[in-house]
Amino acid sequence: MNKKITLLPGDGIGKEIMESAKVVLNTIASEYDHRFSFQEHAIGGDAIDRYGTPLPEDTIQACEDSDAVLLGAVGGPKWDGNPPHLRPEKGLLGIRKKLGLFANLRPVQGFSSLLHASPLKEEVIKGSDILIIRELTGGLYFGRPSERRNDGKEVVDTLAYSRQEMERIIEKGFQSAQIRNKQLTSVDKANVLESSRMWREIVEEKAKEFPDVKVEHLLVDAAAMKLITEPNRFDVIVTENLFGDILSDEASVLTGSLGMLPSASVRTDGVGLYEPVHGSAPDIQGKGIANPLGMILSVALMLRHSFHMEEEATEIEKAVNECLEQGYHTGDLDIKGGQKVGTKEMTQAVIENLTTKSVSNSI
Ligand code: NAD
Numbered sequence: 001m002n003k004k005i006t007l008l009p010g011d012g013i014g015k016e017i018m019e020s021a022k023v024v025l026n027t028i029a030s031e032y033d034h035r036f037s038f039q040e041h042a043i044g045g046d047a048i049d050r051y052g053t054p055l056p057e058d059t060i061q062a063c064e065d066s067d068a069v070l071l072g073a074v075g076g077p078k079w080d081g082n083p084p085h086l087r088p089e090k091g092l093l094g095i096r097k098k099l100g101l102f103a104n105l106r107p108v109q110g111f112s113s114l115l116h117a118s119p120l121k122e123e124v125i126k127g128s129d130i131l132i133i134r135e136l137t138g139g140l141y142f143g144r145p146s147e148r149r150n151d152g153k154e155v156v157d158t159l160a161y162s163r164q165e166m167e168r169i170i171e172k173g174f175q176s177a178q179i180r181n182k183q184l185t186s187v188d189k190a191n192v193l194e195s196s197r198m199w200r201e202i203v204e205e206k207a208k209e210f211p212d213v214k215v216e217h218l219l220v221d222a223a224a225m226k227l228i229t230e231p232n233r234f235d236v237i238v239t240e241n242l243f244g245d246i247l248s249d250e251a252s253v254l255t256g257s258l259g260m261l262p263s264a265s266v267r268t269d270g271v272g273l274y275e276p277v278h279g280s281a282p283d284i285q286g287k288g289i290a291n292p293l294g295m296i297l298s299v300a301l302m303l304r305h306s307f308h309m310e311e312e313a314t315e316i317e318k319a320v321n322e323c324l325e326q327g328y329h330t331g332d333l334d335i336k337g338g339q340k341v342g343t344k345e346m347t348q349a350v351i352e353n354l355t356t357k358s359v360s361n362s363i
C-alpha cells in the first residue's frame, strides 16, 4: 500500500520522538512491502521561529492532502510570553479545528511488566483497560461568541457547545463502548454547568439507541478520584474537552508514565491525526532520554485506524510489550533493575522485537 504521511515534529522532545516514529514506519514498510512517503512540515514554536506563525498555510494544506498526520508535541518556555496568536499551542488547536478532528481517543492500557512502575498499588491497577474519549474542537478551548480576552482588569474565557457538537462525541462514546465492554461513563459537572446539564440530557437520549450499553454519570471531581482508586470500574469514558485533557494525564499514572500514552484524533471520515498525549517536555529536551513509546504506539493507532493495517499495528504493540518484558525502559519509568536506556536504544529495542527477520533500518 502507498500512503502519504504528514509529519509535524514540532518542539522539544517532539522532534526526538518523531525520529523514532520514522524508523518504526520504515521497518513496517520494508517488512510488509508498503510505501510510506513522508512530508515534514512546521507547527508550533518551530513554525513561529521559521515562518512567524504557529500554523503556516502550507502545513494545513499538506495535512489535508495526506492520508494521515503524525504530530510530536508543541510548546516551550521560549514562547510562553508570546501574545495569544503567536503561541505554539494555537497551532495545535488550529490544526485540530481545521481538520474537524472532534474525537480524541486516548486508550489507557497498562503493560503487565509495568504494573510495579506505577505509584499506585498493583492490585488496584491490574487489568485496567480504559478508553478516554475527549471532545477536541469545542468548549473552553474555543471560546465563543467572544474570543478570550484580557483587558488587564477582567479576563474572559467562554465555554460553548452546540447540541450537535455534543451529540456526535457522545454517539462516538456509545459506539466505542458497544464494541468494547459495553460500559460507558459520562463525565460532566452537571451540578454547576449548564453545558453539562445539556450533555447529560443528550447522554440519556442516546442511551435509548444503545440499550446494550450500560451508562453511568460521574461528576468530574469524583471521576478524578475514582480513576486512580477504582480504575477497573471503567471501560469507555466520554467527556468534554478540558475535563478529558486533565483526566487523561491523570490516567497515565496507571501505565507508569505519561510518556506511554498514545492518542488518535479523528472525525467521522477523512484524515486522522496521531500524537502522544504528553507535551514537549522542556525539562528533558535535547538529552536523548525521552520515552518514545507513546509516539510509537500512536504510529500503531495510525496504522490501525487510518490505514486498516491491523496486523502491522498489533505487531508494533507486541514489540513494545516484548521490549518492556525484556527490561528495556527509559528513565521516566520508575523501575528497579532491567536496562535503563535512551530514546534511540529504546526505539532500537522495539525494532529488534518487531521482526525476527534481519532489519536493515538503524538509527
Ligand atoms: P509535558 O507533557 O511536556 O511534561 C510533563 C512531565 O512529563 C515532564 O516532567 C516531562 O519531562 C515528562 N514527560 C512527558 N513526556 C515524556 C516522555 N515522552 N518521556 C519522558 N518524560 C516525559 O507537560 P508540561 O511540562 O506541562 O508542558 C510542556 C510544554 O508542552 C508546554 O508548552 C505545553 O503547552 C506543551 N504541551 C504540548 C502538548 C502537545 O503538543 N500535544 C501536550 C501537552 C503539553
Ligand code: IPM
Pocket: 074, 075, 089, 092, 093, 245, 277, 279
Ligand atoms: C494535549 C495538550 C494540549 C491540549 C495543549 C498543548 C494545547 O495538553 O494535547 O493534551 O490541552 O489539548
Ligand code: MN
Pocket: 245, 246, 249, 277
Ligand atoms: Mn494535555
